[in-house]
């Protein structure tokens with residue numbers, strides 16, 4: 001082994017050398033960029049100078065067009081070049097802070113040489129652009145760093161599997177370009193770096209985990225093969241982190257056929273979206289299209305509808321009495337199933353063979369085309385044609401009919417009346433138009449132009465209405481479908497209330513996906529952009545119907561689903577979700593399980609594991625911390641005082657992000673009312689867009705996917721968390737804590753907490769502060 005190149009001295013010198021090269025590259029790039037910028041400015045200024053505009057003959061026109069095109073191409077090329085330089089500059093800036101974080105010495109089978117592979121967030125070549133000084137973490141060879149300890153190793157490239165021997169594996173802690181630590185490891189990735197990273201305080205933005213990716217996470221990130229990858233991962237096992245790294249990995253490896261705008265990342269709420277928004281840019285990638293499923297549904301539904309959110313659904317449900325709640329759950333489950341989707345398909349089949357509900361077409365309060373005429377035309381179309389194709393025919397036919405009306409309407413008096421209202425400018429334009437077309441302009445020609453203009457404008461809304469298929473009343477047909485539903489007593493009862501809501505143009509969440517599916521099957525689904533990769537985080541919160549809908553909309557896209565069956569907070573809504581093992585998906589699906597939990601300290605993971613609703617392996621990363629505290633509030637202390645006391649305690653312990661988690665928005669509001677005059681505290685609701693440090697009050701379902709230094713669970717009494725579905729909420733709430741967990745209750749603790757052995761937590765009773773202090 002080459003002792004010299006392993007010495008720390010060598011590493012310090014190398015770091016200096018690499019930083020110098022980065023500096024040089026930056027200077028060169030700056031110079032190049034300012035040159036390109038000057039070129040762009042100059043080219044924009046003189047764009048027309050190099051073009052000879054000649055419109056005399058057809059040949060001249062073509063030549064002129066050609067030369068404009070060429071000139072635009074040169075400009076676009078230079079602008080692209082400038083954009084690329086800018087991106088590279090940002091990459092170099094990041095490398096300056098931390099050029100690399102790992103090194104492996106690798107000898108390929110059959111080769112004499114041992115290569116020193118340094119790994120960082122992006123690659124760097126030497127001055128002559130011959131050798132890699134740093135390999136991008138996504139390069140094929142970099143995978144051995146994440147997958148192996150020193151010894152025999154292999155990695156896959158697009159073409160082959162390369163085998164060899166790893167003789168050294170080293171980690172560097174480099175901050176602001178300064179070497180802070182060097183660690184050699186003989187097992188997989190050494191824990192020191194991970195320990196350091198996990199012991200840090202919670203941040204308002206998620207960090208990339210590129211330097212400490214674990215082997216099982218690497219399998220998720222680099223997975224290829226099946227079109228659907230399902231990741232079941234314990235709370236805090238790095239699912240979201242791995243999902244974002246996977247997107248960065250795929251964008252890097254499929255540069256030519258996958259761009260950021262072809263990726264759709266579905267996240268649980270806006271707060272979460274903002275929390276993770278920094279990771280991809282930090283990895284040097286463009287942000288991808290990120291939406292909640294609710295936004296996704298709203299975007300493709302009728303503008304006039306109010307679509308309830310899943311949070312409204314859960315809140316409504318939690319407000320109901322036990323018996324009513326059971327009924328409503330039954331109803332929601334009915335509408336969440338793939339069986340209901342099949343019902344809709346059957347209903348559509350029937351509609352296709354009979355008729356749809358159309359709206360008559362009117363213009364200026366006059367009936368232009370009666371709905372019965374549209375019905376007759378629809379009925380005359382070939383029976384076997386699919387509904388969206390029939391609708392296209394109807395659309396074309398209607399537009400044709402409208403064009404004929406336009407001609408008739410041209411001569412009417414109202415057009416003349418409107419002409420009087422036109423401006424001088426309009427008249428002047430009409431004059432020029434006719435002059436250009438006819439050579440000279442006559443009053444009659446001008447009037448014709450002006451009449452056409454008025455007609456075009458007047459008919460535009462009608463044409464839009466036809467293009468947007470508003471001549472077919474999908475919403476009314478959907479209401480009819482709901483009204484005619486068969487189903488058990490609960491569904492029958494529900495129908496009545498649902499119809500009332502629908503009449504008010506309010507779409508309950510349990511019907512929202514179904515309506516979009518129904519509507520899309522009639523008028524065509526609004527899939528505006530090509531999407532090649534869909535990543536669904538918190539996928540356990542999707543109903544089978546919702547997932548089937550996405551698969552149906554994007555049959556050619558690859559899917560990565562990440563979730564945790566134990567955090568199925570909508571288990572109220574559906575007993576099934578796409579993360580479950582026994583869910584049968586049509587095609588081949590590969591599953592990866594992440595069992596190690598990184599977020600919380602070992603005592604917190606151990607504590608929560610006793611009330612995880614489903615028996616799933618979870619292993620805590622060895623990080624110590626205080627035992628969770630379970631506190632009974634006696635009658636002598638108010639909730640307000642108890643909370644203030646606990647918050648102060650956490651602040652004194654140095655925690656910066658402290659969450660008071662309650663079950664419902666109502667409970668959060670009450671707590672906020674009690675505290676906001678006493679301390680600086682923020683209430684998080686559905687509309688909260690950004691995550692801030694400090695003390696926050698948040699309902700469990702909005703704390704999903706996020707983490708806090710300390711969590712205080714406001715009221716874990718038996719009357720709050722009692723239903724089997726509450727167990728998921730309790731588990732989700734407690735696993736948000738990184739370093740410190742406190743659970744308060746009054747009178748009797750939740751039955752789920754009673755399953756935790758006493759030695760797994762500190763049990764205290766809170767008494768009034770004055771008493772305690774005296």
Ligand SMILES: Nc1ncnc2c1ncn2[C@@H]1O[C@H](COP(=O)(O)OP(=O)(O)OP(=O)(O)O)[C@@H](O)[C@H]1O
Pocket residue numbers: 194197198207209212213214217233234235236237238239240241242564567598599704705706707735
């Ligand atoms: N390999 C790793 N290196 C450093 N930190 C990690 C690693 N894996 C996970 N973490 C950290 O653990 C925490 C939890 O990660 P993440 O939020 O991705 O987990 P999750 O599985 O999505 O959690 P949950 O389902 O409970 O919301 C984050 O702070 C993340 O940075």
